[in-house]
Amino acid sequence: MTETETGGLELPFPKNHAPLPSFKYIIGFLEQICEVSGVGSNFKRRQLITEFINQWRKDIGNDIYPAFQLFLPKIDDTLKQLQVKESTLSKQVVSSLHINPQSADAVLIMETTGVFNRSRFGNNNKSEDLGSKCETALANRKTNVEYSNWTLDKVFHMILTYSGSGKEKKQQVVDEIVNELSPKEVKWIIRILLRNLRIDCSEKTFLQCFHPNALDVYKVVSSLKLICSQLWDPEILLQQKDTLIRLYSCFKPMRAKFIPGVYDDLNKVVAKMDRHTSGDTPNGSFYIEEKVDGERIQLHYGDYGKKCQFFSRRGNDFSSLYGTSTESKGTITPYLKQYLSPTVESCILDGEMVAVDIETGEICSVSNVRQTAKIKGKKLQNVFLVFDCLYKNGNELSEYCLHDRKKVMESIFKKEPASHKSLKTAHIMILPYTTGHDQTHIKDALTKGINEMSEGLVIKNIFSKYILDGRNDAWIKVKPEFVNGYIGENFDLLLVGAYKGKGGNRTQYASYLCALKLQNTFLPLCRVGSGISSAMHQYIDDKISSEVFSSESVPDFLKTEGFKYKSNLRPDVYITPEDSIVLEIKATQILETDGEYSLRFPRFVKVREDKDCNNSLTLSDFLEYKKYLDSKFGDRSKNDKNDDNKKRKSSYIVGGSKLRQPEKKTMEKKSSLFDGIKFFITSDIDDPKYISAEDLTAIIVEHGGIETRNIDPTVIVIGDKKSPNVVSYMFKSGDDCRVIHPSWIFDCINTNEVLGFEPQHFFIGKKDYSLVDRYGFPLFRKITNEKVAEILSDMEPDEFRHSELQMTLEYLFPMNETQTKSTLFAHMRVFVFNYDDIALQLLRYGSALITECKESATHLLYKNLPPSETHGCIPISSQQIRSLWIRV
CATH class of the missing domain: 3.40.50.10190 (BRCT domain)
Known part of the structure; x- marks a missing residue:
């Protein structure tokens, strides 16, 4: 292994003086770890890990990598490539047992448990994962519960055979595992295959117990094999140069920090910047960058482009997609020579890989990033947006301040022609940034981001160092949906399912599936868990706990066609509509993909005690909002079609101040017809023709009217459909509800007088017939010939x-x-x-x-x-x- 391959470490490789132990040896340790609980459990686990490492060195040797592979499959160079589906593995186990798929044990094994496998460290309830279920089922059927004589070599061989084989061979491997191993061994090998041991220990704990420098090295090399082979002697400490970022060695990137409560007062962000300010900038200058919807990527460029590597945040190598050199195929490297200065021999650039629509210049969803690199003849292309530089021509830059790193980053690029600054034509470019000094600059950037439908902002202190695998107050992310004045529209959705919690919250439901009403069925729309306090969780659980039920199939009251209802939306329990409750949810966007709808960043607001399944939000009302937003932002896209730097997602901002308070353009007052009269516009109108709520408001203001968002008896509510605003108003007002059809506004304007409300002017409410004759002809105003014909056509x-x-x-x-x-x-x-x-x-x-x-x-x-x-x-x-x- 060369110095480049080892990240510059030069320690001798370790060797074991004894053969690898049996699988039983590893399982004994893992069972010990699982038994630890209660006060001081973290200390006890560290103590057990340290004792195991010391005993291994004594009994086996200094090469502990084979054991660490099994303990940390998620970060192991080999095992992290495993892509084993729990549902597939459970079916294979049932097949190996030769039991009826409808039997109790088969149902137990195949019961959906994917929701629990997303836990980073697992949880203490071992009865819920697939491994434990298989152990229970096998214990009921196998007479042999003794450990097998499988060695670690045999275990690795079976795991790799399973990973690299077809369907039939995979089944043979599972057959051998089930037939030859004890129930407890089956449990652990399944957990290893699924890369989730559920032992409440992270890689940081193991690495810190292994060597004082192991965690620091892991941040710059991301290779478990390299760490185990080079840091086998805990007495040999590394120098600072050995923990620096190196070319072709994937490092753990710095991330922006989320700080609760900061979004309600942006001065808190500015205050955080002051903490990291040098004496040269007492005002706390900071950089403002757009938070783009992409995948975090680091580009390692060496030997003038003869070798390139692209690593993800988790250490995955995607060079096969983006290119291995400037002479190779890929979506990025063939173009690097056009952008990078010829003086750049080597560099490491940190940024976001995005997918861009070459026709519109819009940044598309992050889900399209890798697909764009795989599909030829498409209208999407990858663009690498660079925001930091960590290495140039042999010099490591993490200790330099951000201001200096930005200067180095800009020196790496050629003077960019206009085509290199356009998302439509560029392949790599510097992510634009501005300098701010106070909260006004942040608010202005947020407003611009709202108009361009961006993800949000990242505020970075100019003098911050690059902290590997760290988050601190020097980088803070600010998203519009959490800032006052940018809260999205609220939706009253029915709770139709619940997801169990993880770890210590296992007895409580962590999130809920919410749905839209469609006649007598409901359409799953989103899963919400954000914004719910522990007390509110308990309140909701108390409301539904006695009514929930489990089901292998989707209940009849849920209609899943046309909506996202994949495995990640399938709840652990369901609740019938009649027994459920309505939750008020706010969101920032309506997302649409291939005709499927969902909400972006759904957050809980409150329980709607005044509503039930009969008056929750319907699909038709939901789509009215989409139609409104489609029209609104479609017009905007036409106005901005010549601006190549506009970056808008293919989705719709829901609500926000832009929707709820339409911008009133500067206009001349045409009349005083509606002077002193207040109007509440519930939505766009379609009758007699489509007019947006914003344009209708402008018409009212032109004639002296006042637009308001607060309803009282003096306000005239205008609407021609049962939008969410109308539905909410109906149930608040009861029998006093009165919604006036927008035709009344135009009748008033045509006659140049404020008319009384004739029966035809009522969209909702008790009609007054005193102003018309028995056939509907107005008694006190003129009507058009078309209106006369309409009334006559309705007569017998x-x-x-x-x-x-x-x-x-x-x-x-x-x-x-x-x-x-x-x-x-x-x-x-x-x-x-x-x-x-x-x-x-x-x-x-x-x-x-x-x-x-x-x-x-x-x-x-x-x-x-x-x-x-x-x-x-x-x-x-x-x-x-x-x-x-x-x-x-």
């Missing part, structure tokens, strides 16, 4: 015969006076049979037609009138006529 045909209009015609045009041609038959009410063409002429000259022969008829016009129609009509009818008489 015979209704006209008895109307005031007919009597008016008879009054104006008596039969004994000279008549105009158009009113020739105005005094007649004719029953016509088999003479449709004649009927049209009668109507043309003022006659009224009736649909059946009855007392109201004054004349009959018929051809071949059947006896059933003539019965009773002849004595009543005053005249019977023929068509010839009409034509004459």
Whole structure:
């Protein structure tokens, strides 16, 4: 191994003086660790780990890497590549046992437990993971519970065989494990395969017990094998140069810190910057960067581009995707020569790899980053956004302040042409940043970020050093959804499922599945756990605990088509809608992917005690918001289409001050029509044509009206659909609810007077009929010809015969006076049979037609009138006529 490959360490490789022990030896230690609990448990675990390491050195030798591989599979160079699915492994175990999939043991093994495997250190409830379930099932069936004679070499061989084989070979490996190992051994080998030992010990604990410098070295090399092989002697301490960042050695990057409560007062961010300020900048200068939606990547560039490596934050090598040299294939390295200065022999750049739509210049979801590198002939391309430099031409820079590192970073790049500054055409570029001094600069950047739909901001102190694998107050992330004035729209969603907690919270539900109402079913929308206090968790649990139930299949009341309902959304327990509660959730974006919808950053607000499953948010109302936002930001994208530096995600900001308080453009006041009248606009309108809430507000303001977000009896609520705002208002107001159709606004403007509310103006509420006649004609204002036609079309045909209009015609045009041609038959009410063409002429000259022969008829016009129609009509009818008489 060369110096470059070892990260500069030059200690001799260790050798063991005895063969590797049996698997039983490792299991004995792991069982001891699991038994530790209570006060001082962390100290006891460290003590056990130290004793194990010392005993290994004494009995086996100085090469402890084989044991550490099993203890720390998540960070081992080999085992961290394992991609074993718990659901697949559970089915293979059931198949190996040759039992009915519907049997109790099979159901126990295959029961969904993925939610627990996401725990970083596991939890103390061992009955919940797949390994423990398999141990229980095997203990009920196997007579042999003695340990096997498998060595560690055999264990590694079986694990690697399973990892690199096809379906049939995998099943054979599981068969051998189940048939030859004891139940306890099966439990641990399954946990190793799933890379989660559930022993409440992190890699930091093991490394600190192994060697005083092990953790520091791990931060700069990320190689468990290298650490174990080079730091085998705890008496030999490393010099500072041995813990510096090195080329081609993946390091643990510095991360931005989240500080609770900082978002309500941005002065707290500025105060944190002051703590890290040198005497040269008493005002606490800081850099402001956009937090982009990408994957953290470090680029190691050496020998003028002949060798390049890309590492993720977790140490995964993605060079095969982005390129291994400037001469190789990849989405980044073939273009590096165009961007980097020819004087750069080597460098390490820290940044974010993003996927960009080359047609719009928009940064797409992080889920597209690696897919973009794998798919050819696409409209997406990778762009590496660089924000830090840790190494240049043999000089390690982590001890330099950020201000100096930025200067070095900029010197690495050529003077960028315009094409290199555009996300549409660039492949690597410096992430733009600005300098701030107070909270005003942060607020301005946040406002700009809101308009461009960015992730948020990262505030960095200019004089901060680069802390490997660390977070401190020098880098603080600020996201818009947590800042006052940027809170998203609220949604009242029904709780339909719950997820169990982890570790010490195992007895409490940690998060909840919320859904939209669709007739008698519900559509899963989001999982929410953020923003819920322990007391509120307990309150919700008390509300639902007696009503929850488990189910292998999705209950009938959940409709999953068209919505994200993958394994990460499947809850541990369900609750029927009738027994559940409604949660008020706020979110910052509506996300849409291939027709599936979800909420971005959902946060709990409160329990809606006044609502139940019958009045939670419906799918149609939810989509009304999406439609509004689609229109709103679609217009904005058209205005900004020529701005190549605009970076907006393909999603929709929900609510926020921009939506809830539409920006009132500077405009001339056209009239004082609505002076002193306050309006609450619930949503966009679609009738008589689509008008956004913002534009409708502008129309009202132009005529002197006042837009408000607080409803009281003096406020006129405007809406033409049951949006969430309307639904909320309905249930708060009860019988006093009154929502006015937006047509009232335009009727007032057309007549230039504030009208009373006619029945047609009520979208919701008790209608007042005192302002119209019995047919709907307004009594105190003019209406258009189109409105007259609309009212007439709604009238029953015979209704006209008895109307005031007919009597008016008879009054104006008596039969004994000279008549105009158009009113020739105005005094007649004719029953016509088999003479449709004649009927049209009668109507043309003022006659009224009736649909059946009855007392109201004054004349009959018929051809071949059947006896059933003539019965009773002849004595009543005053005249019977023929068509010839009409034509004459």
